[in-house]
Amino acid sequence: MTTAREQQVLDRIERARRRKAHVKDEHITLCHGAGGKATQTLIEAVFLDAFDNPALAPLADGAVIADTHAFTTDSYVVTPLFFPGGDIGDLAVNGTVNDLAMCGARPVCLSAGFILEEGFPVADLRRITTSMAAAARTAGVHIVTGDTKVVQRGKADGCYITTTGLGAFHHDIRPGxxxxxxxxxxxxxxxxxxxxxxxxxxxxxxxxxxxxxxxxxxxxxxxxxxxxxxxxxxxxxxxxxxxxxxxxxxxxxxxxxxxxxxxxxxxxxxxxxxxxxxxxxxxxxxxxxxxxxxxxxxxxxxxxxxxxxxxxxxxxxxxxxxxxxxxxxxxxxxxxxxxxxxxxxxxxxxxxxxxx
Amino acid sequence: MTTAREQQVLDRIERARRRKAHVKDEHITLCHGAGGKATQTLIEAVFLDAFDNPALAPLADGAVIADTHAFTTDSYVVTPLFFPGGDIGDLAVNGTVNDLAMCGARPVCLSAGFILEEGFPVADLRRITTSMAAAARTAGVHIVTGDTKVVQRGKADGCYITTTGLGAFHHDIRPGxxxxxxxxxxxxxxxxxxxxxxxxxxxxxxxxxxxxxxxxxxxxxxxxxxxxxxxxxxxxxxxxxxxxxxxxxxxxxxxxxxxxxxxxxxxxxxxxxxxxxxxxxxxxxxxxxxxxxxxxxxxxxxxxxxxxxxxxxxxxxxxxxxxxxxxxxxxxxxxxxxxxxxxxxxxxxxxxxxxx
Incomplete structure (x- = not known):
């Protein structure tokens, strides 16, 4: 199916992929947060290297806990905070609900950690929390615990949100x-x-x-x-x-x-x-x-x-x-x-x- | 036990406390993240108002889920990131382990969401993850899932971490x-x-x-x-x-x-x-x-x-x-x-x- 020349290219790709993950950069770049190769390398070379354990190793959207529950987290730093069709609030709720769903689990509860910038309009925060509440209602889940931190003006672009979800398996199937x-x-x-x-x-x-x-x-x-x-x-x-x-x-x-x-x-x-x-x-x-x-x-x-x-x-x-x-x-x-x-x-x- | 004048003061405090929480400020200030009155007002008037549900209502260190598990989250924005006796990494792990412990629960697993600043030294990140791993080991818990986002230079003070913990009750006691x-x-x-x-x-x-x-x-x-x-x-x-x-x-x-x-x-x-x-x-x-x-x-x-x-x-x-x-x-x-x-x-x- 493949010509000799194509096979050479494939072999080269394969060799490159087999190399142990190693972060060559001395500093974090935007690429490390992009979800592509640089993110994967960072995760394997730094996070997996430090936190190595059986539940983390598959690097899926969420971790499976005791074969009964799924557990997943995502930080949201989207800019702008409000956009056609949604905002950082419903994005954060839906994203974590979806990561649980991709494990085959139904959401049990969510947590939300807010990092707010000094000077952020309270009305905008209220708009975000209202949208989170509506998204949670639609997904049939409650936000049961949270935390709020405030950082000085010029940091945090108004609002960052980290949502974590606990899900439960209602089927025997563990897609992966x-x-x-x-x-x-x-x-x-x-x-x-x-x-x-x-x-x-x-x-x-x-x-x-x-x-x-x-x-x-x-x-x-x-x-x-x-x-x-x-x-x-x-x-x-x-x-x-x-x-x-x-x-x-x-x-x-x-x-x-x-x-x-x-x-x-x-x-x-x-x-x-x-x-x-x-x-x-x-x-x-x-x-x-x-x-x-x-x-x-x-x-x-x-x-x-x-x-x-x-x-x-x-x-x-x-x-x-x-x-x-x-x-x-x-x-x-x-x-x-x-x-x-x-x-x-x-x-x-x-x-x-x-x-x- | 109290004089008439003292009673007047106490009555005034009591009346002030009974008022429905209402955020008077139009903008978030550092006070809203300080854990005092302003934080409580923000939580009650914005978060509890939007997310109202039985598990969130007690506003404890963590939420109790189905009377079998505890669930808690905290965002860490400490500055400086490294300090005598620790760093943002072990602080984030210990803080979440402790919030579970305060509910009377033993930690089952943790998640960690990282918001990194473009330009943050990878060596510093490695130092932080090493310290998180050591703290998790000491507490007998694994970090099983995580997320990494990167924001532009000048944001996020190097590194913010949000840890979420799932705990299980091994005693019949639910301190609160x-x-x-x-x-x-x-x-x-x-x-x-x-x-x-x-x-x-x-x-x-x-x-x-x-x-x-x-x-x-x-x-x-x-x-x-x-x-x-x-x-x-x-x-x-x-x-x-x-x-x-x-x-x-x-x-x-x-x-x-x-x-x-x-x-x-x-x-x-x-x-x-x-x-x-x-x-x-x-x-x-x-x-x-x-x-x-x-x-x-x-x-x-x-x-x-x-x-x-x-x-x-x-x-x-x-x-x-x-x-x-x-x-x-x-x-x-x-x-x-x-x-x-x-x-x-x-x-x-x-x-x-x-x-x-």
Whole structure:
């Protein structure tokens, strides 16, 4: 399937990947927070090295505790704080609810830690907490504990929020990257890139007008329906946030040493998002969603998964965008609209920083 | 017991306290993060108003989940990041372990969310994660999940950390403010104010030299011993962090409508801390500890509690500093060294910002 020259390239990629993670930079850069290669290296070389333990090792969206509970945390530093379709508050609640859902768990409770900047308008804080409360209500979860710190003017961009979620398993299924199998369909629950592009445009630094809205939403109900309908045929769930679909699939193929082969033509991207991506020179496959999921499903359950997704308001545009194969191990390939095939690798950084 | 004039003052305090919490400020100030009156008002008027639910309502160090687990979160913005006796890393781990311990729970697992500043030295991050790992090991808990975000240069003072802890109850006892009873002894497990004064001096802005070291430590083992020895006679546990012993006792007396009467002479304060407090014009009762606890214990178990504390390396200087009475309701009183009695009220802000 691969020519000798292609094999040489693949071997070189493979050798590079096998190297022990090592942070070459002496200082943190924005790339380290982008969710791509630099973030992975930092996590493996610093955090995993220091905190090594069985629950942390899979580096999934959340940790599985005693096989009964899931536990996950995310810090939110999105700028601007308010954007079309949401704000840092519902983003923080939905993001943590979704990380629990991707483990196959239903949210039990959330915590919220606020770091506020001196001078931040109390009215803005109230708007954020109101939006968090509404998002929590929609997801059927309570924010049961919290903390507030204030830092001096000029720090913290108004408000940073860290949400942590505890979830409980109601099914026997523990979807995860390691469950993915050759032949699995790669399903995305809706158009990609809406959130990232919306944030980028909301900053007003670009002279682009587009009518985009963040897709931020809690996927707990959708996942519950999928787990019930597909059972153990539902192998892997991930939400393509920082780094988008491309990054999530690269993490899965790196874990499983399978390949993901995507068809560019089938990947749903709204025209306004595609247009903005073209003007910005960004591939929508790397742009964050905050209310979409990727599901890897056994072939025999693909139709069930699709019809379950289509029956839910958050999955109406769900579609199969590719499948997993044995070869070439560890890579994500894209069959382009023009008939070629290219490798979709991890980026070092992110063209869109601070979108969550 | 009280004169007519004193009663007038008490009535006025009582009326002020009964008013519905209302944030008068239009903007967040450092006071809102200080743990005193302004923080309480913000929590009640904004967070509790938005997130109202039974688990959050007690506003304790952590929330009790399904009567089997405790759940708690804290964001750390201490400056400087490194100080005599610790750093932001072990502070964040110990603080969250202690909040679980104060609920009467043993830590099950922790999460850590990092907000890093672009340009932060990777070596410093490694030093912090190493110290977190050591603190977690000492407390017998794993950091099982985490998140990293990076913000632009000039934000985040290098590193902010939010730790969240899940704990499990191994005893039937649920210590809490509401369990406190008249006659309870107020016990402190060691000298107060070491942490706050150490941080203040470590900033190097004051021309004071003192040989102080932070008391940051995990109190999970000490609490386990106390719960085993005292059983249901152990009514209330709190760690006097932001706002110190005075703030914690005010929260307890406000909840119970009991009074706490302290003897100034019995409150353990190291000479160096006392000296620095005098130079800074700060009452050590308001200065944060990060490795001390306050225990409210029924009279019949006071000796057992003391001997249990004295047998543990972290409780060797434990001492009774006062007791609870029925009257005057909701106040903390201090019998001073000079024979008088004064009210120790909540402060609006904090003379020592960003000590945790």
């Amino acid at each position: 990257a390691r469950m993915a199998r050759p032949g699995d369909a790669v399903i995305v629950s809706g158009p990609v890139g809406d959130h990232g592009i919306t944030i980028m445009l909301a900053r007003g630094e670009l002279d682009i007008e587009a009518d985009t809205v963040s897709d931020t939403a809690a996927l707990a109900g959708l996942v519950d329906d999928l787990l019930t309908a597909c059972g153990p045929h539902l192998h892997t769930l991930r939400d393509p946030t920082r780094g988008g679909v491309a990054t999530v699939l690269n993490e899965i193929t790196a874990t499983t040493q399978l390949a993901a082969v995507l068809d560019e033509d089938t990947i749903p991207v709204r025209p306004a998002v595609r247009g903005a991506c073209e003007l910005l020179g960004i591939d929508p496959l790397y742009v964050a969603c905050e209310g979409r999921l990727l599901a890897l499903v056994a072939p025999e359950a693909t139709q069930t998964a699709l019809s379950t997704l289509h029956a839910h308001p958050l999955g109406q545009d769900a579609t199969v965008i590719g499948h997993l194969t044995d070869d070439p191990p560890g890579l994500v390939l894209l069959r382009t609209t023009f008939g070629g095939t290219r490798i979709v690798d991890l980026l070092v950084g992110d063209p869109l920083p601070r979108i969550c | 403010a509401r369990m406190a009873r008249p006659g309870d002894a107020v016990i402190v497990s060691g000298p107060v104010g070491d942490h706050g004064i150490t941080i203040m001096l470590a900033r190097g802005e004051l021309d004071i030299e003192a040989d102080t070291v932070s008391d940051t430590a995990a109190l999970a083992g000490l609490v386990d011993d106390l719960l085993t020895a005292c059983g249901p006679h152990l009514h209330t546990l709190r760690d006097p962090t932001r706002g110190g012993v005075a703030t914690v006792l005010n929260e307890i007396t406000a909840t119970t409508q009991l009074a706490a009467v302290l003897d100034e002479d019995t409150i353990p304060v190291r000479p160096a801390v006392r000296g620095a407090c005098e130079l800074l014009g700060i009452d050590p009762l308001y200065v944060a500890c990060e490795g001390r606890l306050l225990a409210l214990v029924a009279p019949e178990a006071t000796q057992t509690a003391l001997s249990t504390l004295h047998a543990h390396p972290l409780g060797q200087d434990a001492t009774v500093i006062g007791h609870l009475t029925d009257d005057p309701p909701g106040l903390v009183l201090l019998r001073t060294t000079f024979g008088g009695t004064r009210i120790v009220d909540l402060l609006v802000g904090d003379p020592l910002p960003r000590i945790c």
